[in-house]
Amino acid sequence: MENTIELHGFNNLTKSLSFNIYDICYAKTEEQKKEYIDYIDEQYSADRLTEILEQVTEIIGANVLNIARQDYEPHGASVTILIAEHPVEHLGADTTEEAPGPLPESVVAHLDKSHITVHTYPESHPDDGISTFRADIDVSTCGVISPLRALNFLIHALDSDIATVDYRVRGFTRDIDGTKHYIDHDINSIQNYMTEETRQKYQMVDVNVFQENIFHTKMLRREFDLDDYLFGAGVAQLSDAEQADIERRLQHEMQEIFYARNMPTRD
Known part of the structure; x- marks a missing residue:
């Protein structure tokens, strides 16, 4: 479908991008668990x-209307931002184009309706x-702005071990002839909006329902360095048998998720 559809009135399509991201680690003792929680509370x-x-x-091209945020006791946090659509300018690209969005170090944008939320x-x-x-x-956005522009930024900013990503376009909008359009851009996979660097970093599986404009991608980090998952003690302080046991348990957790x-x- 072309992106140059002449619409009758406002674009009523709702585009929603949802992430579940997971960060796995090993913290055996109470001291190590405290170190882990301190790390999570800070990051x-x-x-x-x-x-x-x-x-x-x-x-994504939106303006902030309102921010609500809360740190919880003993752990966790939530943030909700209400946003308003505004004509997208200075992005250097069409936000509905099927192409990767920017990485964290290359964000140069101005934005303006809908909402963004996070809960930990x-x-x-x-x-x-x-x-x-x-x-x-x-x-979640309405109108011409697209949450897919934020895909690469979120993946790299949160740097997770596992991510499940869902993208859905809901509702319909009408063109000037009165014809309903249930999607206003071409897409066959969320992966189309990821950089090559991102695709190389993760093992990925798609589960898509094209006729319903529902797209789902599961991501698992390819590289595994045990030192990156330990709190309190490094690999050098563990025997070969301990290293193998901890790695087995971590990998098992990741595979299940x-x-x-x-x-x-497996013992």
Whole structure:
């Protein structure tokens, strides 16, 4: 479908991009768990998440109307930003074009209606030291602005081990002849809007329902360095057997989340 449809009135299509991102780590002792929680509280505080979402607002072409944010006790945070559509300018590209959006270091945009939200959920396994942090992010827009422009930025800004990404276009808009249009841009995969760097970094699987304008991509980080997942103790302080055991448990956690089902453990 061409992007030059002449519409009758406002573009009533709602475009929603949803992320579930997961950050996995190993924290066995109470001291290590505290170090992990301190890290999460700093990296995913309401203030930092607000900064990220404000940048998302700029990337997609919207203006901030209102910001509500909250850090929770003992853990977690939420941020909601109401945004308003405005003619997109100074982006250097059509925001509905099927192409990757900018990376964090190349954000130069101005934005203006709808909402962006994030909620975080830190948790720890009571026995085996696995801690899994989850953040849910929703970017929902109306009109010509597209949340897909923020895709690469969010993936790199949050730098997660696993991500499940959903994109859906809802409703319809009419052209000047009165014909309904249920989508106003071409798309066959969320991956079309990712950079090559992003696609190389993650193993990805698509589950799409084209006739319903529903697109789903699951992402699992390809590289695994045990040192990146340890709190309190580095790999050098662990025996080979301990390293192998911890790596097995971490990989098992990631596989279960990626495939969304429980799997038998291997001793």
